[in-house]
Amino acid sequence: MSRASLVPSAGERLLEGNGAGLVRERELARKLQRALERLYRVEPHEDVGSFVQPARSGREELVVCESAEGLAIALHLPELAVGPALDLDGFCQLIEGVSHFVLLAERARLERSVSAIELEVQAEVDKFAVLFAATPEPSRAKGEALVERIFERVTFAHPEGSELGTRYRDANTLARRWVERVGLSFSEPLDVMGLRGSLRAFFHAPLDGKVHLARAA
Numbered sequence: 001m002s003r004a005s006l007v008p009s010a011g012e013r014l015l016e017g018n019g020a021g022l023v024r025e026r027e028l029a030r031k032l033q034r035a036l037e038r039l040y041r042v043e044p045h046e047d048v049g050s051f052v053q054p055a056r057s058g059r060e061e062l063v064v065c066e067s068a069e070g071l072a073i074a075l076h077l078p079e080l081a082v083g084p085a086l087d088l089d090g091f092c093q094l095i096e097g098v099s100h101f102v103l104l105a106e107r108a109r110l111e112r113s114v115s116a117i118e119l120e121v122q123a124e125v126d127k128f129a130v131l132f133a134a135t136p137e138p139s140r141a142k143g144e145a146l147v148e149r150i151f152e153r154v155t156f157a158h159p160e161g162s163e164l165g166t167r168y169r170d171a172n173t174l175a176r177r178w179v180e181r182v183g184l185s186f187s188e189p190l191d192v193m194g195l196r197g198s199l200r201a202f203f204h205a206p207l208d209g210k211v212h213l214a215r216a217a
Contacts, residue, residue: 005070006105008051009063025077025094026052032098036126039196040203045105048098051075059157060093062100062119071108075101092127092150099126103203117167118207121214124151124175128183129199140188147184151176178202178214 026049033048055061055078063074075097081087100119107114127150135142151172158165182202186195202213 006046006051006108007067007069007072009053009065009072009074022052022054022077022079025080028080028091028094029075029077029098032095032130033102035130036098036102039129040102040106040200042102042106043109045102045109048075048101051101052077054079060097062097062104064104071104073101073104088149092131095127095130096123099123112206115207117171118210120167120171121174121207121210122203124171125178125183125199125202128175128179132183132187138187138190140184143184143187147176147179151179174211174214178210182213 029052030047030049034044037044051073053074053076055076057076058078060078061076063076065072077094077097078090080090080094099122103119103122104114128146131146131150132138132143135146154172156165156168158168160166160169182198183195186192186198202210205213
């Protein structure tokens with residue numbers, strides 16, 4: 001990937017009618033983007049909210065195309081369900097999309113390539129990082145329950161053995177291994193600085209480095 005600016009892809013209007021569509025999702029995406037950029041100590045990139053479009057298939061999707069202006073990107077997100085309880089599936093999709101955006105933008109800035117499998121592995125780790133950070137009085141037990149919820153109680157949309165099915169299952173396995181053996185090691189006693197440092201090392205490592213960190217953990 002050569003160094004390129006990121007530009008919103010042409011497509012559906014982000015806001016329709018009275019401007020209610022995806023306003024909440026765009027704002028959450030912006031806040032999450034800045035939080036991940038601070039965590040990983042990368043310079044702020046373009047506002048992810050400008051790239052958000054409604055989900056085309058009901059699921060999160062990051063579409064990237066080369067254009068004369070740079071990398072044309074559209075981040076398709078579903079609307080979060082409204083209710084007293086957290087829409088965990090929808091929020092995890094939002095985390096995944098923003099994670100993809102941050103890693104892609106940082107690699108473009110550094111003129112480094114990034115693969116689809118690396119984007120997925122990083123997104124799985126980011127789901128744990130964000131949700132664990134939001135856990136009241138985080139502990140080892142709560143971390144383990146979170147791991148079970150986001151890595152085990154999961155349904156794959158693509159069949160086992162297919163290209164996409166293999167990619168998502170491999171990403172799930174690698175991320176879970178790192179979280180269980182490294183991420184949770186800082187949970188009791190809680191070592192916030194140690195966890196942040198390990199998360200940064202994982203983010204900035206290339207794909208082979210991420211695989212090594214997960215398997216050697």
